[in-house]
Amino acid sequence: MNEPENRLRQKPILRSAALSYTCLSILLLFTGCGGGTPPATPQPQPTATPAQAPATSVAQTAPTQPAKSDEKKDSRKTIDGIPYDVWFDNPLAVAGNNQAVAPVSLPGNTVAATPTTPAPAGEMKPAAASGTPTSGGIDWKTIMPMPVLESQVKDIRNRLTKNMQSVGTYNNSYLEIPMFTSTLAALAGIVTEHPEDVGWKKNAKHLRDLAAGISAAPLKRGAKSFREIQVPYEQIIVIMNGSLPAGIAAADEKKPLSEVASMGDLMKRADIASKWLKSNVGNADALKSEKEKVIEEAHLLAAISKIITTEGYGYVDDKGFLNHANPMSDASLKMVEAAKGDNFPQFDESLTRVYKACTQCHSEYKE
Known part of the structure:
Protein backbone atom coordinates (compact mmCIF):
# COMPACT_ATOMS: atom_id res chain seq x y z
CA MET A 1 0.00 0.00 0.00
CA ASN A 2 2.80 2.39 0.80
CA GLU A 3 4.91 1.41 -2.20
CA PRO A 4 3.83 4.35 -4.49
CA GLU A 5 4.48 6.74 -1.63
CA ASN A 6 7.97 5.41 -1.12
CA ARG A 7 8.72 5.78 -4.78
CA LEU A 8 7.64 9.41 -4.68
CA ARG A 9 9.98 10.05 -1.75
CA GLN A 10 12.95 8.47 -3.61
CA LYS A 11 12.58 10.55 -6.81
CA PRO A 12 13.93 13.83 -5.35
CA ILE A 13 16.96 11.99 -4.08
CA LEU A 14 17.63 10.37 -7.45
CA ARG A 15 17.15 13.66 -9.27
CA SER A 16 19.67 15.35 -6.93
CA ALA A 17 22.30 12.62 -7.49
CA ALA A 18 21.85 12.76 -11.24
CA LEU A 19 22.21 16.54 -11.23
CA SER A 20 25.43 16.34 -9.19
CA TYR A 21 26.88 13.74 -11.56
CA THR A 22 26.06 15.92 -14.58
CA CYS A 23 27.78 18.95 -13.05
CA LEU A 24 30.88 16.97 -12.19
CA SER A 25 31.17 15.61 -15.72
CA ILE A 26 30.94 19.11 -17.20
CA LEU A 27 33.63 20.36 -14.83
CA LEU A 28 36.02 17.52 -15.75
CA LEU A 29 35.42 18.13 -19.43
CA PHE A 30 36.69 21.70 -19.18
CA THR A 31 39.61 21.15 -16.80
CA GLY A 32 41.00 17.86 -18.15
CA CYS A 33 41.92 14.68 -16.16
CA GLY A 34 45.53 15.78 -15.62
CA GLY A 35 44.60 18.83 -13.61
CA GLY A 36 45.79 21.34 -16.24
CA THR A 37 46.65 21.90 -19.85
CA PRO A 38 49.28 19.37 -21.11
CA PRO A 39 52.52 20.71 -22.67
CA ALA A 40 52.28 21.56 -26.31
CA THR A 41 55.45 19.60 -27.19
CA PRO A 42 56.04 16.46 -25.07
CA GLN A 43 59.74 15.74 -24.36
CA PRO A 44 60.33 12.08 -23.36
CA GLN A 45 64.12 12.41 -23.85
CA PRO A 46 64.88 14.18 -20.57
CA THR A 47 63.18 11.39 -18.65
CA ALA A 48 65.41 8.81 -20.37
CA THR A 49 68.65 10.67 -19.66
CA PRO A 50 68.51 10.38 -15.86
CA ALA A 51 67.63 6.71 -16.20
CA GLN A 52 70.79 6.12 -18.28
CA ALA A 53 73.14 7.97 -15.91
CA PRO A 54 73.39 5.25 -13.24
CA ALA A 55 74.14 2.65 -15.90
CA THR A 56 76.97 4.79 -17.27
CA SER A 57 78.38 5.29 -13.77
CA VAL A 58 78.43 1.56 -13.05
CA ALA A 59 80.13 0.86 -16.34
CA GLN A 60 82.89 3.32 -15.46
CA THR A 61 83.48 2.13 -11.92
CA ALA A 62 83.24 -1.60 -12.55
CA PRO A 63 86.66 -1.92 -14.24
CA THR A 64 88.34 0.05 -11.47
CA GLN A 65 87.62 -2.63 -8.86
CA PRO A 66 90.03 -5.31 -10.16
CA ALA A 67 92.56 -2.60 -11.00
CA LYS A 68 92.90 -1.76 -7.31
CA SER A 69 93.31 -5.42 -6.49
CA ASP A 70 96.09 -5.74 -9.07
CA GLU A 71 97.93 -2.76 -7.63
CA LYS A 72 97.89 -4.37 -4.21
CA LYS A 73 99.15 -7.65 -5.58
CA ASP A 74 101.91 -6.04 -7.61
CA SER A 75 103.22 -4.13 -4.61
CA ARG A 76 104.27 -7.32 -2.79
CA LYS A 77 107.96 -8.16 -2.86
CA THR A 78 108.65 -11.44 -4.58
CA ILE A 79 111.45 -13.76 -5.66
CA ASP A 80 110.67 -15.30 -9.05
CA GLY A 81 106.99 -14.57 -8.43
CA ILE A 82 107.05 -16.09 -4.91
CA PRO A 83 106.02 -13.62 -2.16
CA TYR A 84 108.53 -13.16 0.62
CA ASP A 85 105.83 -13.69 3.24
CA VAL A 86 105.24 -17.28 2.11
CA TRP A 87 108.02 -18.31 4.39
CA PHE A 88 106.75 -19.41 7.76
CA ASP A 89 106.54 -16.79 10.52
CA ASN A 90 109.20 -16.65 13.15
CA PRO A 91 107.76 -16.25 16.67
CA LEU A 92 111.27 -16.14 18.11
CA ALA A 93 112.74 -13.26 16.13
CA VAL A 94 114.47 -12.10 19.30
CA ALA A 95 116.32 -15.29 20.11
CA GLY A 96 118.09 -14.36 23.29
CA ASN A 97 118.15 -11.78 26.03
CA ASN A 98 121.82 -11.02 25.63
CA GLN A 99 122.00 -10.73 21.86
CA ALA A 100 119.44 -9.18 19.55
CA VAL A 101 118.83 -11.20 16.42
CA ALA A 102 115.69 -9.45 15.25
CA PRO A 103 116.06 -8.23 11.67
CA VAL A 104 117.11 -4.56 11.58
CA SER A 105 116.90 -2.78 8.24
CA LEU A 106 119.96 -0.93 7.06
CA PRO A 107 120.03 2.00 4.61
CA GLY A 108 120.39 0.78 1.07
CA ASN A 109 119.02 -2.70 1.78
CA THR A 110 118.57 -4.29 -1.62
CA VAL A 111 118.21 -7.92 -0.69
CA ALA A 112 114.45 -7.92 -0.85
CA ALA A 113 114.41 -6.41 -4.33
CA THR A 114 117.42 -8.02 -5.88
CA PRO A 115 117.39 -7.79 -9.69
CA THR A 116 119.22 -11.05 -10.17
CA THR A 117 117.38 -14.02 -11.61
CA PRO A 118 118.12 -17.28 -9.81
CA ALA A 119 119.10 -20.22 -11.90
CA PRO A 120 117.14 -23.48 -11.74
CA ALA A 121 117.77 -25.54 -8.62
CA GLY A 122 119.61 -28.25 -10.49
CA GLU A 123 122.29 -25.84 -11.68
CA MET A 124 123.77 -25.30 -8.21
CA LYS A 125 125.35 -28.50 -6.99
CA PRO A 126 129.05 -28.04 -6.32
CA ALA A 127 130.84 -31.29 -5.57
CA ALA A 128 132.17 -30.03 -2.23
CA ALA A 129 128.71 -29.81 -0.67
CA SER A 130 126.67 -32.37 -2.58
CA GLY A 131 127.36 -35.21 -0.20
CA THR A 132 125.50 -38.46 0.13
CA PRO A 133 122.18 -37.83 1.95
CA THR A 134 123.27 -39.78 5.04
CA SER A 135 125.01 -38.23 8.01
CA GLY A 136 128.05 -40.49 7.67
CA GLY A 137 128.75 -39.41 4.08
CA ILE A 138 128.49 -35.63 4.43
CA ASP A 139 131.56 -33.42 4.10
CA TRP A 140 131.14 -31.67 7.44
CA LYS A 141 134.58 -30.08 7.19
CA THR A 142 133.34 -28.02 4.23
CA ILE A 143 129.78 -27.43 5.39
CA MET A 144 130.59 -26.66 9.03
CA PRO A 145 134.30 -26.05 9.72
CA MET A 146 135.19 -26.78 13.31
CA PRO A 147 136.09 -23.16 14.25
CA VAL A 148 132.66 -22.03 13.05
CA LEU A 149 130.94 -24.91 14.84
CA SER A 173 112.98 -17.43 27.77
CA TYR A 174 111.73 -21.00 28.23
CA LEU A 175 109.95 -20.99 24.85
CA GLU A 176 113.18 -20.39 22.96
CA ILE A 177 115.41 -22.80 24.90
CA PRO A 178 114.40 -25.97 22.96
CA MET A 179 115.32 -24.33 19.68
CA PHE A 180 118.89 -23.72 20.88
CA THR A 181 119.32 -27.02 22.72
CA SER A 182 118.14 -28.89 19.61
CA THR A 183 120.67 -26.93 17.56
CA LEU A 184 123.33 -27.74 20.16
CA ALA A 185 122.44 -31.44 20.03
CA ALA A 186 122.74 -31.42 16.24
CA LEU A 187 126.11 -29.63 16.34
CA ALA A 188 127.42 -32.07 18.97
CA GLY A 189 126.23 -34.92 16.76
CA ILE A 190 128.18 -33.44 13.86
CA VAL A 191 131.29 -33.30 16.06
CA THR A 192 131.12 -37.07 16.57
CA GLU A 193 131.52 -37.47 12.78
CA HIS A 194 133.72 -34.44 12.07
CA PRO A 195 137.32 -35.02 10.89
CA GLU A 196 138.59 -31.99 12.84
CA ASP A 197 139.09 -31.81 16.58
CA VAL A 198 137.72 -29.71 19.43
CA GLY A 199 138.53 -29.80 23.16
CA TRP A 200 135.34 -31.64 24.15
CA LYS A 201 135.12 -33.96 21.13
CA LYS A 202 135.64 -37.15 23.17
CA ASN A 203 132.57 -36.22 25.21
CA ALA A 204 130.53 -34.87 22.30
CA LYS A 205 128.16 -37.88 22.47
CA HIS A 206 127.26 -36.95 26.06
CA LEU A 207 126.78 -33.29 25.17
CA ARG A 208 124.57 -34.39 22.26
CA ASP A 209 122.30 -36.49 24.48
CA LEU A 210 122.11 -33.96 27.31
CA ALA A 211 121.04 -31.19 24.96
CA ALA A 212 118.54 -33.50 23.26
CA GLY A 213 117.08 -34.41 26.65
CA ILE A 214 116.26 -30.77 27.40
CA SER A 215 114.39 -30.47 24.11
CA ALA A 216 112.63 -33.82 24.41
CA ALA A 217 109.54 -32.58 26.27
CA PRO A 218 107.79 -29.18 26.16
CA LEU A 219 109.12 -26.83 28.81
CA LYS A 220 106.77 -25.00 31.16
CA ARG A 221 106.93 -21.87 33.26
CA GLY A 222 107.84 -22.19 36.90
CA ALA A 223 110.42 -23.47 39.35
CA LYS A 224 109.64 -27.14 38.80
CA SER A 225 110.45 -27.09 35.09
CA PHE A 226 113.47 -24.90 35.77
CA ARG A 227 114.90 -27.43 38.25
CA GLU A 228 114.25 -30.33 35.87
CA ILE A 229 116.65 -28.94 33.26
CA GLN A 230 119.07 -27.27 35.65
CA VAL A 231 121.13 -30.44 36.22
CA PRO A 232 121.58 -31.35 32.51
CA TYR A 233 122.37 -27.69 31.82
CA GLU A 234 125.14 -27.71 34.43
CA GLN A 235 126.49 -30.98 33.02
CA ILE A 236 126.58 -29.41 29.57
CA ILE A 237 128.72 -26.58 30.92
CA VAL A 238 131.11 -29.06 32.54
CA ILE A 239 131.55 -30.89 29.22
CA MET A 240 132.17 -27.63 27.36
CA ASN A 241 134.87 -26.88 29.91
CA GLY A 242 136.64 -30.08 28.89
CA SER A 243 135.61 -32.47 31.67
CA LEU A 244 133.14 -35.32 32.06
CA PRO A 245 130.51 -34.93 34.81
CA ALA A 246 130.49 -37.62 37.47
CA GLY A 247 127.78 -40.26 37.20
CA ILE A 248 126.70 -39.32 33.71
CA ALA A 249 124.79 -41.97 31.79
CA ALA A 250 126.42 -43.98 28.99
CA ALA A 251 125.90 -42.76 25.45
CA ASP A 252 126.12 -44.33 22.00
CA GLU A 253 129.11 -43.32 19.93
CA LYS A 254 126.93 -42.68 16.89
CA LYS A 255 123.29 -41.74 16.75
CA PRO A 256 121.07 -40.44 13.90
CA LEU A 257 120.70 -36.69 14.07
CA SER A 258 116.95 -37.11 13.67
CA GLU A 259 116.88 -38.72 17.14
CA VAL A 260 118.46 -35.74 18.89
CA ALA A 261 117.21 -32.67 16.99
CA SER A 262 113.67 -32.05 15.81
CA MET A 263 113.21 -30.65 12.35
CA GLY A 264 110.84 -27.97 13.64
CA ASP A 265 113.40 -26.57 16.10
CA LEU A 266 116.14 -26.60 13.48
CA MET A 267 113.97 -24.77 10.98
CA LYS A 268 113.20 -22.07 13.55
CA ARG A 269 116.93 -21.51 13.96
CA ALA A 270 117.38 -21.45 10.18
CA ASP A 271 114.61 -18.88 9.99
CA ILE A 272 116.44 -16.59 12.39
CA ALA A 273 119.67 -16.92 10.42
CA SER A 274 118.14 -16.22 7.01
CA LYS A 275 116.06 -13.27 8.21
CA TRP A 276 119.06 -11.75 9.92
CA LEU A 277 121.07 -12.05 6.71
CA LYS A 278 118.29 -10.57 4.60
CA SER A 279 117.67 -7.57 6.84
CA ASN A 280 121.16 -6.76 8.09
CA VAL A 281 123.33 -7.38 5.04
CA GLY A 282 121.77 -5.17 2.42
CA ASN A 283 124.84 -3.65 0.77
CA ALA A 284 128.57 -4.10 0.26
CA ASP A 285 129.53 -2.08 3.33
CA ALA A 286 127.26 -4.13 5.57
CA LEU A 287 128.71 -7.33 4.14
CA LYS A 288 132.22 -6.19 5.08
CA SER A 289 131.30 -5.00 8.56
CA GLU A 290 129.33 -8.17 9.37
CA LYS A 291 131.65 -10.56 7.56
CA GLU A 292 132.40 -12.88 10.49
CA LYS A 293 128.78 -13.29 11.52
CA VAL A 294 127.65 -13.68 7.89
CA ILE A 295 130.12 -16.54 7.44
CA GLU A 296 128.94 -18.26 10.63
CA GLU A 297 125.22 -17.90 9.92
CA ALA A 298 125.63 -19.01 6.31
CA HIS A 299 127.58 -22.10 7.41
CA LEU A 300 124.83 -22.87 9.93
CA LEU A 301 122.20 -22.59 7.19
CA ALA A 302 124.22 -24.98 5.03
CA ALA A 303 124.51 -27.45 7.91
CA ILE A 304 120.82 -27.35 8.86
CA SER A 305 119.66 -27.79 5.27
CA LYS A 306 121.97 -30.81 5.03
CA ILE A 307 120.99 -32.28 8.42
CA ILE A 308 117.32 -32.50 7.46
CA THR A 309 118.20 -34.71 4.48
CA THR A 310 119.72 -37.42 6.70
CA GLU A 311 118.16 -40.70 7.77
CA GLY A 312 115.18 -40.44 10.08
CA TYR A 313 113.72 -37.12 8.97
CA GLY A 314 111.70 -38.92 6.32
CA TYR A 315 113.04 -37.27 3.18
CA VAL A 316 116.22 -39.19 2.45
CA ASP A 317 114.58 -40.80 -0.62
CA ASP A 318 112.33 -37.90 -1.56
CA LYS A 319 113.89 -36.36 -4.67
CA GLY A 320 111.49 -33.42 -4.60
CA PHE A 321 112.56 -32.48 -1.07
CA LEU A 322 116.24 -33.02 -1.83
CA ASN A 323 115.94 -30.76 -4.88
CA HIS A 324 115.07 -27.95 -2.47
CA ALA A 325 117.30 -28.77 0.51
CA ASN A 326 120.52 -29.46 -1.40
CA PRO A 327 120.41 -26.21 -3.45
CA MET A 328 119.75 -24.33 -0.21
CA SER A 329 122.88 -25.82 1.32
CA ASP A 330 124.89 -25.05 -1.81
CA ALA A 331 123.63 -21.46 -1.96
CA SER A 332 124.53 -20.98 1.70
CA LEU A 333 128.11 -22.02 0.97
CA LYS A 334 128.12 -19.57 -1.93
CA MET A 335 127.25 -16.86 0.58
CA VAL A 336 130.28 -17.90 2.63
CA GLU A 337 132.48 -17.63 -0.44
CA ALA A 338 130.99 -14.22 -1.31
CA ALA A 339 131.50 -12.90 2.22
CA LYS A 340 135.12 -13.96 2.28
CA GLY A 341 135.73 -12.18 -1.04
CA ASP A 342 133.60 -9.09 -0.21
CA ASN A 343 131.50 -9.94 -3.26
CA PHE A 344 128.10 -8.45 -2.49
CA PRO A 345 126.42 -9.24 -5.85
CA GLN A 346 127.27 -12.93 -5.39
CA PHE A 347 126.09 -12.83 -1.78
CA ASP A 348 122.83 -11.14 -2.81
CA GLU A 349 122.19 -13.69 -5.54
CA SER A 350 122.96 -16.62 -3.24
CA LEU A 351 120.66 -15.32 -0.51
CA THR A 352 117.92 -15.02 -3.12
CA ARG A 353 118.51 -18.67 -4.03
CA VAL A 354 118.15 -19.63 -0.37
CA TYR A 355 114.81 -17.85 -0.15
CA LYS A 356 113.65 -19.41 -3.39
CA ALA A 357 114.49 -22.90 -2.14
CA CYS A 358 112.78 -22.25 1.19
CA THR A 359 109.57 -20.80 -0.23
CA GLN A 360 109.20 -23.53 -2.82
CA CYS A 361 109.90 -26.26 -0.26
CA HIS A 362 107.46 -24.90 2.28
CA SER A 363 104.73 -24.47 -0.32
CA GLU A 364 104.99 -28.19 -1.06
CA TYR A 365 105.94 -29.79 2.26
CA LYS A 366 104.89 -27.55 5.14
CA GLU A 367 101.76 -28.88 6.89
Missing part, protein backbone atom coordinates in the same frame (compact mmCIF):
# COMPACT_ATOMS: atom_id res chain seq x y z
CA GLU A 150 132.79 -24.12 18.06
CA SER A 151 131.77 -20.48 17.81
CA GLN A 152 128.12 -21.44 17.38
CA VAL A 153 128.32 -23.75 20.39
CA LYS A 154 129.83 -20.96 22.51
CA ASP A 155 127.03 -18.65 21.47
CA ILE A 156 124.45 -21.22 22.59
CA ARG A 157 126.31 -21.66 25.88
CA ASN A 158 126.17 -17.91 26.50
CA ARG A 159 122.45 -17.86 25.79
CA LEU A 160 121.74 -20.76 28.11
CA THR A 161 123.85 -19.19 30.86
CA LYS A 162 121.80 -16.02 30.56
CA ASN A 163 118.49 -17.90 30.48
CA MET A 164 119.31 -20.21 33.40
CA GLN A 165 120.43 -17.59 35.93
CA SER A 166 117.19 -17.84 37.86
CA VAL A 167 113.59 -18.95 37.66
CA GLY A 168 112.71 -15.45 36.48
CA THR A 169 115.16 -15.43 33.56
CA TYR A 170 114.07 -18.97 32.71
CA ASN A 171 110.41 -17.94 32.63
CA ASN A 172 111.25 -15.12 30.24
